Amino acid sequence: MSNWMEALKKEIPDHQIMTGIADRYSYSFDASFGEHLPDAAIQAKSKQEVVHIVKVANQFNIPIYPRGQGTCLSGGPLPVCGGIVLDLSQWPEQIDMNADDLTVQVSPSVLTARINEEAEKHGLMYAPDPSSAHVATIGGNLAENSGGPRGLKYGVTKDFVLGLELVTPEGEVIRTGGQTIKNVTGFDLTKLIVGSEGTLGVITEATLKLVPKPPAVQTIMVEFNDVRTAGKAISRTLTSGILPSKMEFMDQACIQAVENFKPSGLPVDAEAIVIIELDGHLETLNVETILVENIMLEIGAANVSIPATSENAARIWHARKQVSPAIAKIKPTKVSEDATVPRSKIPDMMDRLHIIKEKYQVEVVVFGHAGDGNLHPNILCDKRDQEEMARVEQAVEEIFQAAIDLGGTLSGEHGIGTMKAPFMEQELGTVGLEMMKRIKDSWDPKGIMNPGKIFPEKGQKLVLRNG
């Protein structure tokens, strides 16, 4: 370690280099499973510092793991092979608005919600809205291609990136894309880097697209006596000529968990609710609200509520945001998945989840962005109970298989990381996975950039148990 540490210290201040056990432990986990101690955690606060750190890592063959705020749910920033965790969260915030072009340039450390706050001052909106937007960085969002409820109408992070600055695994700086909405010059490296989970380099700047902020919104909450009807109602709405900005699903277990955690007036007897947000001009919303209400009642909804005030609407959305903390109270461990299926297959996926729950006797609750088929089946368990965790592992494997069987995907937004790597071949096939690996190998010949992620080791299995 002494050689590369000496080389690092030539340009990085001592207080940004952490090698004590307490600091290294702080960087050994994320919001998923597994703990791995790095040899050092280094905070980078400028492009020049990133270039220097990556060049040293490349020269001495040291693995390097970019990290934002560590809220990843798939193991992305975990230092599984030791080496350096590169903490980008302390980089000074930089948000340069260009309202006339509807673009904004940001540094990697910016918390995603801050971009929207700044955009709103100009009547604009940064649409991607992961639930973690107040605590996660845009660098992490870009690396994971994160999405949120508004993905239904507006798309996910990749749909809002015009250009990137990246430090390559060899320490070179490249710029991809640019400031323009259209750009077809050569391969689309911007789209390749977005969602590459820190395996192709360190993102040091991004140019993002903004859209006009819709002048009005309308919330509708719909109750169902069975989950299948809720699934059908989602498809029927989306094929009726109306495109809501959000369509969020909560099953009965989630509704009850929220009411036990922070009572919000949700209907605890409903088997499921779908919370809808329409956005646009007020006159259009008035018409669309009636249309949605009619569709829901025709298809068999038990009740449709239209909050009369923005405060009441905000209370419903707040309740939706409480699902994660509320279900975390049920059992100490939460295995959060994001398998995604074509929208017409939501009822089939719900059936498969029910079968899996019964077969493995595990506690599964379901919520998520049902409008785009992105469900979040969460298994509530106790990681100290090895026997239960063995059943949970089998249940998770079957959830992935169910999504693939139904024409869906392993991950709609949380990424592959370490958690889903063993299942990549199932979805992509041997050749599909090999083509991705070839891109990675030519981009990062020494394999130092976030090794152990996305691409499975031979025989690698999902392991949620300790030891």
Ligand SMILES: Cc1cc2nc3c(=O)[nH]c(=O)nc-3n(C[C@H](O)[C@H](O)[C@H](O)COP(=O)(O)OP(=O)(O)OC[C@H]3O[C@@H](n4cnc5c(N)ncnc54)[C@H](O)[C@@H]3O)c2cc1C
């Ligand atoms: C309560 C909760 C709710 C969540 N809700 C959502 C949600 O609604 N939608 C969603 O999509 N996700 C959600 N997530 C997951 C998580 O917040 C996102 O994946 C987020 O993008 C991670 O950002 P981060 O700053 O924490 O990155 P980290 O967790 O630190 O890192 C994530 C990945 O990005 C890489 N990385 C980070 N910065 C850079 C960079 N500058 N250059 C290159 N690579 C980099 C890392 O190597 C790692 O692979 C949620 C997580 C939690 C805990």
